[in-house]
Amino acid sequence: MSSDTALTAEALGKRFRRRAGWALRDCSFRLPAGRVCAVVGPNGAGKSTLLALAAGLTAPTEGAVTVLGTTPSAARPRVGYVAQDKPLHPQLTVAETLRMGADLNPAHWDAAGAERVVAAGDLDPEARVRSLSGGQRTRVALALALGKRPELLLLDEPMADLDPLARHELMGTLMAQAAQYGTTIVMSSHVVAELEDSCDHLLLVGSGRIRLAGEIDDLLAAHLRISGAAEPAALDGHTVVESRVTGRQLSALIRPAGPLPEGWRTAAPSLEELVLAHLRNPGAPALTPAENQEYAA
Numbered sequence: 185m186s187s188d189t190a191l192t193a194e195a196l197g198k199r200f201r202r203r204a205g206w207a208l209r210d211c212s213f214r215l216p217a218g219r220v221c222a223v224v225g226p227n228g229a230g231k232s233t234l235l236a237l238a239a240g241l242t243a244p245t246e247g248a249v250t251v252l253g254t255t256p257s258a259a260r261p262r263v264g265y266v267a268q269d270k271p272l273h274p275q276l277t278v279a280e281t282l283r284m285g286a287d288l289n290p291a292h293w294d295a296a297g298a299e300r301v302v303a304a305g306d307l308d309p310e311a312r313v314r315s316l317s318g319g320q321r322t323r324v325a326l327a328l329a330l331g332k333r334p335e336l337l338l339l340d341e342p343m344a345d346l347d348p349l350a351r352h353e354l355m356g357t358l359m360a361q362a363a364q365y366g367t368t369i370v371m372s373s374h375v376v377a378e379l380e381d382s383c384d385h386l387l388l389v390g391s392g393r394i395r396l397a398g399e400i401d402d403l404l405a406a407h408l409r410i411s412g413a414a415e416p417a418a419l420d421g422h423t424v425v426e427s428r429v430t431g432r433q434l435s436a437l438i439r440p441a442g443p444l445p446e447g448w449r450t451a452a453p454s455l456e457e458l459v460l461a462h463l464r465n466p467g468a469p470a471l472t473p474a475e476n477q478e479y480a481a
């Protein structure tokens with residue numbers, strides 16, 4: 185696989201126990217290097233499972249995931265991963281935690297960068313991790329991951345317990361890292377509005393399957409919000425993600441297959457509208473490279 189690809193999944197599937205259902209199934213996508221990718225989906229959709237598979241913390245039940253051109257375990261030195269529960273050693277101080285990061289990554293530890301992240305949160309370097317708030321712990325976990333100067337950062341709901349100012353500041357730090365070093369960032373989140381300005385790639389996961397995958401601009405361009413007179417055959421031939429009839433008025437989010445009838449009002453959806461429409465309609469046809477070869481080309 186070429187080095188311009190950060191992450192590839194091929195028919196990737198994970199079942200945690202033989203009799204359990206699939207946490208992730210038949211998942212195929214390619215994430216080019218240098219992208220900031222949002223992973224969104226409802227609770228239990230499989231987002232953490234996908235990130236853990238990419239981090240090499242769990243093995244696929246079927247299919248394969250390729251990370252930076254190799255296996256997840258071989259890529260680990262080049263990957264930063266922050267799990268949802270931000271595991272750290274509670275008995276260490278903040279300074280000791282960063283020293284541990286330096287010891288574990290002697291080749292390319294960015295001490296100044298990691299210390300800057302901690303200092304921006306006014307954290308006492310001598311404070312023990314167990315005495316920190318959830319948001320402060322998140323900051324230390326992100327400092328550890330960023331200090332590693334990874335080529336790929338896998339972040340599982342990194343902003344969930346941060347206050348709005350800390351979110352804004354840390355998102356800025358992440359974007360600066362991506363811009364300066366070309367770091368690929370894959371970040372799960374439930375706050376879609378927050379991702380619109382920072383992410384350029386989307387993986388929408390629902391019920392263990394990839395529902396939307398691709399560049400956000402391409403995905404938005406493939407969809408249209410339309411409204412017009414509610415005629416039964418109005419949307420024939422187009423892919424309807426969501427539609428609603430109010431009186432004699434029809435409004436819908438569609439993937440047009442060709443020109444629309446005269447008289448329809450059309451508008452480009454926002455990322456939040458696109459994601460919410462797909463989340464509200466889990467049966468809507470997926471749009472991923474596997475579903476649409478022309479789109480993938």
Ligand SMILES: Nc1ncnc2c1ncn2[C@@H]1O[C@H](COP(=O)(O)OP(=O)(O)OP(=O)(O)O)[C@@H](O)[C@H]1O
Pocket residue numbers: 200201206207225226227228229230231232233234268
């Ligand atoms: N270690 C595990 N053992 C058994 N089942 C698991 C395990 N981890 C996840 N699952 C199951 O896999 C499915 C996907 O879970 P996952 O944590 O990946 O979802 P998620 O999209 O990250 O959810 P959330 O938004 O709530 O964090 C769920 O049904 C969950 O119960």
